[in-house]
Amino acid sequence: MKRLMLTLALIGLLLPAALAQTEKPTIAILFLDDISIFERASNGILDMLQAYKLINLAERAELEEGQDLFGEKLNIIWRSAGNDLPTANIMVEEALDRDPQALLTVSTSVTQIAVNATRDLDDPPAILFSVVSVPYGSGIADAPCIKPAHVAGTGPVRDYLDYLSVVQMQNPDIRVIGSFEAAAEPPSVASVRAITEAADALGLSLVVEAVNEISDLPLATQALLDKGAEAIVASVGPTVHRGMTTIVNETVDYGVPVYAPVPIQVYVGATIAVGFDGLYEQGVIGARMLIAFLNGDLNPGDIRVAEVLAQTVAINYDTAAEQGIDIADAIAERAAFWVADGEASARPPEDLPAMTLEERMAFDAAYLESLRCTPEMIAEQQAALDAAEG
Secondary structure (H helix, E strand, C coil), X not given: CHHHHHHHXXXXXXXXXXXXXXXXXXXXXXXXXXXXXXXXXXXXXXXXXXXXXXXXXXXXXXXXXXXXXXXXXXXXXXXXXCCCHHHHHHHHHHXXXXXXXXXXXXXXXXXXXXXXXXXXXXXXXXXXXXXXXXXXXXXXXXXXXXXCCCEEEEEEECCHHHHHHHHHHHCCCCCEEEEEECCCCHHHHHHHHHHHHHHHHHCCEEEEEECCCHHHHHHHHHHHHHCCCCXXXXXXXXXXXXXXXXXXXXXXXXXXXXXXXXXXXXXXXXXXXXEECCHHHHHHHHHHHHHHHHCCCCCHHHECCEEEECEXXXXXXXXXXXXXXXXXXXXXXXXXXXXXXCEECCCCCCCCCCCCHHHHHHHHHHHHHHXXXXXXXXXXXXXXXXXXXX
C-alpha cells in the first residue's frame, strides 16, 4: 500500500497540474487572420497541447476545423478575425465574456486589443502572445521586462540589414528601392522605419507610398516605379501580405523584382523573400508559457518578452523568369525553399523534439527560467526608457 501511494504521488508530480483540476480551465486562442496564414504557429500550439496530453487527437481535429472545444481537460475558444479589426475587437470581447483564465493571442493587433481590454481589470486573465512583431511602443510592453503584470509572450526579430543586403547581392548597382506603409498597422509602420534605417546604412535611397487597403496597391506600386524604384521591398503587415500577388502583377512588365519579409510570400509571387520563418517555434513558445501558467508555474510578470531570430531565404524562380531576372548564385545557395516550373519545393519540416513528458517538462521549465527578469534588468530597462523620454 505504501508503494502504491508513493507511485500515485510521483504521477501527481509529473502530470501537468491542469490535468488534476476538478474544474476545467477555459482558455482562448485568438488569431487576427485566417488560421491558414498562421498555420505553422497554430501547429506549434497544438503540438504542445497534445504533447502535454491537454488535448487528444480527436479534440485537435475539432480545433483544426475552426471549432471551439469543450474537451476532456480544457475548454478552448478558438477564433480568427479574418483580418478585420472590428471583428477582432468583438472576438476579444466575446472571449472575455466567457471568463477565461488566459488568452493566447497571435498577432500584434489582437494582442493590442486584448491588453487594452484587460489593462484596468482588477483580476485580468493572463495575456500570452505569439508572433507579435511590435511589442514595444504599441501599448503591449514598454521593454522586455517593463509591461503589465499579466502579460508575457514572444515575437519575431527581423534582420532588415540582411534583408536589404540580399537586395544588393542580387543587384550590386541598385540605388533606389520602394516600399509601402499602412499607417493603421503598427507592424507596417515599424517595418518601414527599420527598412529606412537599413537603407541609410547601406547607402540606398528609399521611396515610400501610403496604402490603406489592398485596392490601393496597384496605384501605389505604379507610383513607386514612376519614382525610379529598381526593386520593391515589401514591409510587414496584413495589407501588403494579402496584396502580394497584386504588387507582383504590377511589376512584371518592368523587370523590377519584388522582395518580401515573409518567406512564404514566394508562394503568391514574391521574387525573393528574406525574413522570419519561425512561426512554428513562436507557437511552441506561446503554448509553453500557456501550459506553465495553467500549471501554476508561471507568473507572466516575472519573465521578459522572448525574442526569436529565424531568418530564411526563399525564391520564386517562375516570377524571376517572367521579370527577366537571373537569381544570383549567392542567394540561391541560401534558399531554404523555392517555387520553380509551377511546383513548390518542400519547406523544411518542423516538429517537437522527441522526448518523454518528464524530459519535456524539465526542458520547458529551464527555457522559461532563462527568461526570468532580474531586478538589474528591470532597472536598466527602466533607466533606458526614462532617458529616452528625457
